[in-house]
Amino acid sequence: MMSDQPYVLALDQGTTSSRSILFDHQARVVAMAQREFTQHYPRAGWVEHDATEIWATQRATLTEVLAKTGVRPEQISGIGITNQRETTVVWNKHTGLPIHHAIVWQCRRTAPLCEQLKTQGLVQEIKTRTGLVPDAYFSATKIRWLLDNVPGAREQAEAGDLLFGTMDTWLVWKLTEGRVHVTDYTNASRTMLFNINTLEWDPLLLKALNIPASLLPEVKSSCAVYGQANLGVEVPIAGIAGDQQAALFGQLCFHKGMVKNTYGTGCFMLMNTGQKKVESRHGLLSTLAVGADGGVNYALEGSVFMGGAVIQWLRDELGLIGHSADSEACARQVNDTNGVYLVPAFTGLGAPYWDPYARGTLVGLTRGANRHHIVRAALEAIAFQSRDLLDAMQQDAGLRLAALKVDGGAAANDFLMQFQADITHSRVVRPKLLETTALGAAFLAGLATGLWKDTDELAQCVAVDREFGPNMDSQHRERHYRGWQKAVTRAQHWAEPS
Ligand SMILES: Nc1ncnc2c1ncn2[C@@H]1O[C@H](COP(=O)(O)OP(=O)(O)O)[C@@H](O)[C@H]1O
Numbered sequence: 001m002m003s004d005q006p007y008v009l010a011l012d013q014g015t016t017s018s019r020s021i022l023f024d025h026q027a028r029v030v031a032m033a034q035r036e037f038t039q040h041y042p043r044a045g046w047v048e049h050d051a052t053e054i055w056a057t058q059r060a061t062l063t064e065v066l067a068k069t070g071v072r073p074e075q076i077s078g079i080g081i082t083n084q085r086e087t088t089v090v091w092n093k094h095t096g097l098p099i100h101h102a103i104v105w106q107c108r109r110t111a112p113l114c115e116q117l118k119t120q121g122l123v124q125e126i127k128t129r130t131g132l133v134p135d136a137y138f139s140a141t142k143i144r145w146l147l148d149n150v151p152g153a154r155e156q157a158e159a160g161d162l163l164f165g166t167m168d169t170w171l172v173w174k175l176t177e178g179r180v181h182v183t184d185y186t187n188a189s190r191t192m193l194f195n196i197n198t199l200e201w202d203p204l205l206l207k208a209l210n211i212p213a214s215l216l217p218e219v220k221s222s223c224a225v226y227g228q229a230n231l232g233v234e235v236p237i238a239g240i241a242g243d244q245q246a247a248l249f250g251q252l253c254f255h256k257g258m259v260k261n262t263y264g265t266g267c268f269m270l271m272n273t274g275q276k277k278v279e280s281r282h283g284l285l286s287t288l289a290v291g292a293d294g295g296v297n298y299a300l301e302g303s304v305f306m307g308g309a310v311i312q313w314l315r316d317e318l319g320l321i322g323h324s325a326d327s328e329a330c331a332r333q334v335n336d337t338n339g340v341y342l343v344p345a346f347t348g349l350g351a352p353y354w355d356p357y358a359r360g361t362l363v364g365l366t367r368g369a370n371r372h373h374i375v376r377a378a379l380e381a382i383a384f385q386s387r388d389l390l391d392a393m394q395q396d397a398g399l400r401l402a403a404l405k406v407d408g409g410a411a412a413n414d415f416l417m418q419f420q421a422d423i424t425h426s427r428v429v430r431p432k433l434l435e436t437t438a439l440g441a442a443f444l445a446g447l448a449t450g451l452w453k454d455t456d457e458l459a460q461c462v463a464v465d466r467e468f469g470p471n472m473d474s475q476h477r478e479r480h481y482r483g484w485q486k487a488v489t490r491a492q493h494w495a496e497p498s
């Protein structure tokens, strides 16, 4: 079989773009295609995507990759799907049409509903059952909002006519032409409706949020055949994982204590904690991940909402740079930030602060501050937020990390990576292939279909590009970090709860 089907196709459905990447048996990228799609901001703090446009862009990239390479669908052993997590779409199962735009993970519209959950005394129940904190970030309150606000939705849901999905579920539904309604454990664990102890949808939370169970997909392992995609011939969909868990797998963090940090739109640091769920005492989440055998492992996660997105903001809203990559040269024009700190709390602060009312703040400005200082402060902010996560993680796990594995688009920035090593006093290890999210999905699908036989074989496919060693004296490091912490206090609790 291997010689006839030497390829695996990863569909990476991200927050700002849909990508398809074709890998060969050595996990080399044969071809890649990418399409951006529209970000809708109907009100301050609200973010939506059109799921129909997402499907169109994803399908177009798939077609493009095959056309570019001349690879035929029958040569593909399997499809792996990885996706922006939590983003919620609800559709009618008869027409296949979404009832509303998808509500994106970044969207803050359900913050008041989360306040209600807190006053109902559900904080501890949510934490124990789902590993999460009541925050607008997760899918549960987004589903509830759709049922309460889209005319007729509640009645249709009660009648069993509606289906819910995160983007993995939506893509599988489309690829199988409405035959399969499924998700995997990692995506389910981000909904705030899934019990990560029993590995089942949680009846108490469904009741508390008034969400009919008939909306929910079947939950399966991340490494399994879910159904056949119709690409002219049938190709098995054989791997699904939320993008951060896929990156953890793609970075070969199958075992307890291994950590990766992804610098994409947001920053997401995950530590595999093996078969044991670790409950954080420092504002991190417990979530599901994928173990070496493709089965369920637990992870600690720190989620930062604004990572590379702050660089896009410098580019698109402030016009300080022409391209994201220009941020590096711009930051290197100056030796420091001249006392400037930027806290990019544009959609509140995620871990470890969980403050939906925090807002972006630029502090420490003096007459000498220029655009180079601000750009440098933005890059440093990405690393400071990651240090917040790493400190919390090391305290929760009771260990000191020797090395941080990094990936994602902004990990290409050498200035950022060096500053990350300096400010965390850790080695930072960057792989040759930064697309570890897609790689993780490809690995899962390749394992499920027998393209690769085990994780030892996967390890042969991954190579290090560069390591960054810490090079900042400890006094300077801690003084600078204290400056960041002070700046964070200025950003917190800024917006008025509505
Ligand atoms: N060289 C760079 N320096 C800093 N940021 C970068 C660089 N290249 C890309 N980025 C940022 O990384 C993000 C894109 O990374 P990517 O992993 O593709 O994100 P996502 O999967 O979340 O869409 C963008 O926010 C972009 O601004």
Ligand SMILES: O=P(O)(O)OC[C@H](O)CO
Residues within 6 Å of the ligand: 013, 014, 015, 016, 083, 084, 085, 086, 105, 242, 243, 244, 264, 265, 266, 303
């Ligand atoms: O699409 P990304 O890479 O920004 O990832 C989004 C995360 O999955 C949100 O939890």
